[in-house]
Amino acid sequence: MAKYGEGDKRWIVEDRPDGANVHNWHWAETDCIEWSRNFFNQHLTNVTVLNGEGNLYIKIKKLEKLEGEAYVNVRKGKIIPGYELNVTLLWEGEARDSEGGVLLKAEGSVEIPYISDENADENPEIRVLVKDEGPIGKRLREAMWDKGKVLILEKVRGYVESMAKGGPCKEELEAKKVTGKTGKKEEAGGSVMVEKKEVVKKEVKKEEKRKEGFKTITMTEKFSCRAKDLYEILMDENRWKGFTMSNARISKEVGGEISIFDGSVTGKNLELQEGKLIVQKWRFGSWPDGIDSTVRLTFEEPEPGVTIVKLKHVDVPEEDRYGNSTVVENTERGWRDLIFHKIRAVFGFGI
Template sequence: MAKMGEGDKRWIVEDRPDGTNVHNWHWSETDCLGWARTFLSNLLCDKTLLSGESNLYIKTKKIEKLEGEAYVNIRKGKIIPGYELNLVLSYEAEAKDSDGNAVVLSTEGTVEVPYIADENAGEDPEIRISIKDDGPIGKLLKEAFIAKGKPFVFEKIRDFVDAMAKGGPAKDDLDVKKVAVKKPAASGPGVGSDSGVSNSGSVAKASKKPVEKKKKEGFKTITISERFNCRARDLFEILMDENRWKGFTQSNARISKEVGGEFSIFDGSVTGKNVELQEGKLIVQQWRFGSWHDGIVSTVRLTFDEPESGVTVVKLTHTDVPEEDRYGNSTVVENTERGWRDLIFQRIKAVFGFGV
């Protein structure tokens, strides 16, 4: 099989002016590595596996590595997926005493799946589970992950394999690409399609109706109000400082502090740019998630108010959040709101001690 980007040019037909690959007849090739990273991150990251059972706590963290290749070829409407991936996922584990109060051990580990490939799509791949602490309690936590986490990882990899078999990010090409709709022919006897004049010589009058502004469907607005024990300018600085973002989210971030400047947070899964900035008072940004359909951009508006000294109330308005992503998931609004509460506001309170 030809590698990604090296398809035989005899099979590749130039794009039509209307952008349509009719019936998906011609060979098309889509790079899926970025999509795979986002898809697997949504499935595997930040998931609680144990929450106090036998006083053990285990939660997945993030994808530390995803290397290899992933692509989907489509020919005559047939989907031909190809992928060879090496995945490394990190997790955190904690054990408490018999009363469930004091922490006995807090440690971390990794899960490596060295070979996820289309050739063994029907089989559970090899998996390697490790933990930093190799003492008795560490081994207990590792065994707990093997019992609970191993089936979880296999289940999510099967979901990825199924999604690739259905076309991955190229699935939309099978359904969405359609020939442009032709204008309907003029109805009525003797009406000319170009001149607008009937055979009898009378001028056909076009009815002019006021265009109604349609409500934007398929999008929602998220509103949240949070109270922090800190000054407004301190909270503003935390949200605009990439090093602090990295600290409380435990993920990579690049943030510009200039109006018009771009940012990338949560390991690149969210990107955007600054629209308006007023230190300690206002942040307005454009936000886009990598899992959204192309061209969709939402608006984030954060206002900061100090009703009393040392207390800040932040009001979030996140508009134009799509109800569904490019993969057909209908929990985008719910997940986005939960992300604001759990991954941003609550973590700021936990890390910087700004809780109320």
């Protein structure tokens, strides 16, 4: 993740005398580290975890440390959050006997070493520590782990969702949306018809939007080899490592997962026919969340020793999560230069 303020200057809008960033066409970058600190202070200070259950009393005292980077980029109205945070919380607890007498008071910390936009869909690692490692201290730590972890993860998810909506920029973005809306046309005896037309119009726009922003890559390549040999190269992780010089994990089963180019591309096998067909789901780590593409490779052998591969790569987004519009161009170049040409060079399948 690029640090705040160190993005590509071609994409960061320079200060204009009138302060304008028309249509948010360029990056409008906002530092969110203090906003993030305030968020965790607000949601994880003096929070009760246990209040007498099992004669245990535990609460999260405060945020002790928040380090790292956090920012929100807005370009063409698209919100792109970025953050890598290291968070430490302090907690305290008491164990009491059946009559309410205090058996032990303990203090400890909760470490969340890596909250990142790259892992927004996953729960971060959480470590619970206690200063007193005796039997009662251990019992308090385990209770904090069991009950406090759920509560903390809930607040972390709240932070992730807030950043996805713009963080400190949310109110400003919502205000712009409201300002940009056109009012409804009100006419006597015709209000119902106008509203219906507006609904239909909105639905049509939504459908059109769903179709925009994606491209299909098609290529046809000829190799001097048998179809089954080329199929095996593309489905064998050791051979893949050999011609790409990168790590790979490739299942040979339908439904099995794949990870290639050192994990920058992940997916799974959708359909496999040995020597004839490979259909896979592909996703690049730099793509916006929730976007997957489909790769379809068909192998034809018009004569022994000559194989024609037809590639159809659909649903390739035009922009990555950072707003760069070279995704299709880079993907097509990758197929040509890093896969097909490399296979010819390494295995001598050129024509």
